Amino acid sequence: MYRETQIVSDVSKVPLEGGEGTFTINVGPQHPATHGVLHLVITLNGETIINIEPHLGYIHRSIEKMCESLTYRQFIYVTSRMDYLSAHINNHACALCVEKGMQIEVPARAQVIRVLMDELTRIASHELWWGAMAMDVGAFTPFFHAFRERETINDIMEETCGARLTMNYMVPGGVMHDIHPNFQKRVKDFLQLYKSKIHEYDELVTGNIIFQNRMKGVGVLSAEDVISYGCTGPVARGSGVSCDIRKLYPYEIYDKLEFDEVLETAGDSFARYLVRLKEMNQSIRIVEQLIDNIPEGDFQAKTKAVLKLPKGEFYTRVETARGELGVYIVSEGGTTPYRIKFRSPGFSNLSILNHMVKGAKIGDLIAAMGTLDLVIPDIDR
Amino acid sequence: MTNEELKTKITELLPTATYEEGGEWLNINIEPADWLFFAQQLRNDSSLYFDYLFCLTCIDWKTHLTMVYHLSSTKHRHNIVVKAKLDRNKPEIETVSHIWRTADFHEREVYEMFGVNFLNHPDLRLLILPDGWEGKNPLRKDFEDPVNMIKL
Numbered sequence: 001m002y003r004e005t006q007i008v009s010d011v012s013k014v015p016l017e018g019g020e021g022t023f024t025i026n027v028g029p030q031h032p033a034t035h036g037v038l039h040l041v042i043t044l045n046g047e048t049i050i051n052i053e054p055h056l057g058y059i060h061r062s063i064e065k066m067c068e069s070l071t072y073r074q075f076i077y078v079t080s081r082m083d084y085l086s087a088h089i090n091n092h093a094c095a096l097c098v099e100k101g102m103q104i105e106v107p108a109r110a111q112v113i114r115v116l117m118d119e120l121t122r123i124a125s126h127e128l129w130w131g132a133m134a135m136d137v138g139a140f141t142p143f144f145h146a147f148r149e150r151e152t153i154n155d156i157m158e159e160t161c162g163a164r165l166t167m168n169y170m171v172p173g174g175v176m177h178d179i180h181p182n183f184q185k186r187v188k189d190f191l192q193l194y195k196s197k198i199h200e201y202d203e204l205v206t207g208n209i210i211f212q213n214r215m216k217g218v219g220v221l222s223a224e225d226v227i228s229y230g231c232t233g234p235v236a237r238g239s240g241v242s243c244d245i246r247k248l249y250p251y252e253i254y255d256k257l258e259f260d261e262v263l264e265t266a267g268d269s270f271a272r273y274l275v276r277l278k279e280m281n282q283s284i285r286i287v288e289q290l291i292d293n294i295p296e297g298d299f300q301a302k303t304k305a306v307l308k309l310p311k312g313e314f315y316t317r318v319e320t321a322r323g324e325l326g327v328y329i330v331s332e333g334g335t336t337p338y339r340i341k342f343r344s345p346g347f348s349n350l351s352i353l354n355h356m357v358k359g360a361k362i363g364d365l366i367a368a369m370g371t372l373d374l375v376i377p378d379i380d381r
Numbered sequence: 382m383t384n385e386e387l388k389t390k391i392t393e394l395l396p397t398a399t400y401e402e403g404g405e406w407l408n409i410n411i412e413p414a415d416w417l418f419f420a421q422q423l424r425n426d427s428s429l430y431f432d433y434l435f436c437l438t439c440i441d442w443k444t445h446l447t448m449v450y451h452l453s454s455t456k457h458r459h460n461i462v463v464k465a466k467l468d469r470n471k472p473e474i475e476t477v478s479h480i481w482r483t484a485d486f487h488e489r490e491v492y493e494m495f496g497v498n499f500l501n502h503p504d505l506r507l508l509i510l511p512d513g514w515e516g517k518n519p520l521r522k523d524f525e526d527p528v529n530m531i532k533l
Contacts, residue, residue, distance in 0.1 A: 057509035065520055227433050227455055230483030241455065248458065313404060315436070315451065326436050326451070341438040343451075351486040380509060 021045055027365075029058050035132060036376030040353075047361045052354045060380040067340045072098050072172060072307040075337065080166035082344060083378035085125040088117045089320040091170035096251060097316040097327040098172040101309040107298040110174030111252045116290050117157075117169060119283040120187070123194075124153040125321035126276045126283075129373050133273065134205050136370040137214050142205050149197060152190045156183065172307060174300030187291050194284060201277065215270035219356045219368030222267060229355065230348035233323025234279065235372055238272035240265040245319040259286050272371040308335055322346055322373055346378040382428070382459050390429065391461075394422050406451075406460045413448075413465045417475040423452060423463075424480050430454045431461065434481035437488065439495040441521045446472050446495060467497065476502040494520040 028039040037058035043051040063082060067075040076094045080087035092114055099106060106114075131146030154164040160180045161167040169176050205211050221231075226239045236243045244261040246254040262278040264271035309331035317326045323345030330339040349372050357368050382390065384407045391398055391407075395415060401408035411419055423431040436451035446467040453460045465474060476499040478485040488499045489508040496518040499505055507514055518524060 057511065060509050062519055065524075225482075228482040230434060230481070243455070315406075317435075324435065328436060328438065328449075328451075330440055339440045341436065343436040343438075347486060347490075348483050351483060355482075 022050055029055075032136075035374060038350075038374065038376050038379070042362070042365075044362060047363070049357050049360055049362055049365065052357060052365075054350055054353060056350075056380055058380065059377055063381045064340055064342065067337055069336060071335050072309060072337070075340070076171065077166075077168045079342070080168055081377060082342065082381055083320060083322060083325070083346065083375050084165050085128060085375055086121050086320040086322070087165060087167050088114075088121040088169060089318055090325065091168060092118060093316055093318040093320075093325050093327045095170045095172050096318065097314050097329050098307060098309065100316055101312070101314045101329065101331060102172070102303075102307060104173050104301050104303060106174055106252075107301055108253075108295045109297040110299050110301070112290050112294050113175050113179055113299065114170060115252050115254065115257075116187070116287060116294075117161075117167075117175075119286045120153050120156065122283045122321045123280050123287075124150050126280045127153075129276060129321075130201065130205075133370045134211070136366045137211065139205065139208075139211070142201075145197070145200060145204065149190075149194055152186075152193060156186050156190065159183070159186070171300065173303040174298070176300075178299045179294075184291055184294070187287065191284065191288060191291075198281075206273075206277065212270060214364075214367050215273060215371075216266075216268055218269045218360070218364045219371065220266075220268045221352065221356060225352065225355060226267075229352040231323070231352055232345050232348065233319070233321070233373075234262075234272050234275040235323065235349050235352075237262060237275045238264050238371075239267035243324065245317050245324055249317065251316070251318060257286050257289055259283075269367050269371045276373070306335055308333065309337070317343075320345060322375065322378065323349060342381055344378045344381060346372075346374055346376075347381075350374055350379055382457060387429075387459060387461060390426075394426070395419050401464075404462075406462050408462045408464065410464050410466070413467055413474045416463075416465055417477070419463070420450075420475075420477045420480050423461075428457075430456050432456070432481075434477070434483055434487075437484055437491065439491045439497055439520075441469075441495060443469075443522055445469050446497065448474055448491075448497065450477075472497040473500055474498075475500050478502055494518055496521070 022043055022045045025042050027042060029037040039055040041053045042049060063078050066078055076091050079090040079094050082090055127146045127150040131143035134142035157167055158164045160183050161169040221239045223239045223241050226236045226241050232243050240263055242261060247261050259282045262275050262282060264275050311331055311333040314329045315326060317324050325345055326343030328341040329337045332338040353369060357365050387407050388400060391409060399410045423429050431452040431454050433453045433455050435453050438449050440447045446469050448465045448467060450463040467474060476488055478488055488502055491497050492499060492505055493507050493510045
């Protein structure tokens with residue numbers, strides 16, 4: 001059923017804090033800088049932002065309700081459609097939660113494959129963000145540079161998982177099928193390509209004085225605000241808050257791997273930009289450690305055809321490209337979850353937007369919002 | 382603090398709290414009327430210092446609703462789960478959006494999806510659902526929508 005949504009066009013209907021001389025503009029629902037159908041109602045006084053109110057729900061599919069009628073094998077596939085840029089990691093979180101409830105031991109080979117896929121996804125997601133971020137502030141070329149590397153990852157994914165975005169590769173107990181024989185060779189080719197090109201990123205964008213002027217001192221967040229608003233991922237780490245789930249609550253084999261949690265303390269857009277760029281290098285480090293050391297063995301544990309979680313509550317959290325994803329399953333002992341809640345990182349990260357740009361100029365809105373790395377299906381769910 | 386130490390400390394603060402065994406985190410059941418006082422204690426007590434509300438949700442048990450708050454401390458790295466049982470016909474609980482700002486959006490989501498009324502919330506309006514939706518709460522178990530819902 002189509003429902004027409006009222007776009008605010010009459011200023012008198014909007015509660016104003018600014019009083020006389022203020023006016024309202026709409027950014028979105030169709031706007032290139034919102035990266036999806038996000039609608040912002042912005043109250044302005046001249047060029048100064050007084051209030052931003054996000055209107056969500058344009059692609060709300062009620063995934064939580066849908067999952068209540070799907071079995072523990074089926075519901076994982078819906079979650080690829082939440083944060084479509086880190087589909088592997090969403091699937092991973094759900095598989096972990098079911099495994100925790102059923103106490104399934106995942107074979108070593110599956111664990112390594114999962115971590116490899118997660119990290120490749122993280123690189124691909126950050127690549128896309130980097131290209132889109134540069135485009136948001138007016139540089140078009142970096143987008144093509146980013147897609148050159150990202151396409152390589154997508155091709156690797158397509159070969160092994162059969163899909164480029166919604167991979168649906170992780171299942172309770174391991175991964176759906178074994179990696180493609182070419183997988184290791186192609187990942188190594190990608191590593192070589194990445195290393196030969198990554199310096200271009202700094203030359204083209206990071207060191208660019210125009211870009212730095214746009215990003216530095218914009219959207220400054222303090223560590224207290226970040227924690228209070230529940231921000232996670234690179235947004236929190238840009239303000240010096242240590243929150244990497246891979247380090248704090250390690251899952252799979254992350255506790256045996258060597259990588260650093262990237263922290264910046266400035267808290268502005270440029271700090272968040274640097275965190276993501278450096279995180280890609282850390283992911284490369286993880287992939288390098290694992291790609292030649294995939295153990296032999298099963299890629300999937302033996303599980304029953306019908307999965308039943310015991311009565312109780314299960315919560316797992318993983319680190320996606322955007323922050324902490326929590327999966328909370330309440331089970332009544334049946335084959336479907338009684339209630340499922342996805343604590344999505346984007347939803348909490350978006351909630352800080354008003355606080356972040358209040359009092360700034362409208363020109364800085366995009367430079368600040370872009371570094372939140374919003375993926376709208378992840379927010380609406 | 383370990384779960385046992387947390388339990389001792391919380392019993393001192395709120396003697397009426399009851400606990401659920403099992404699970405990796407300490408599960409605390411409280412009365413909705415105690416929540417505001419208890420939340421302030423959890424946030425401000427220096428040995429507890431739960432400054433990060435990482436999940437806020439609600440469960441419809443058909444006979445009642447249960448609010449579930451997952452709390453964590455970024456300083457001490459301990460976690461707890463607080464649950465409050467609400468009347469299904471008139472669900473009401475105090476807001477904590479002034480203690481943890483992330484609760485602002487999460488409470489608005491629970492308000493529209495479950496119909497829980499958060500007392501003293503600064504801006505309790507629909508967030509995800511379209512205007513004029515009030516009254517029907519999609520995540521309740523008895524929600525029916527013959528047009529958009531496909532029964533499997």
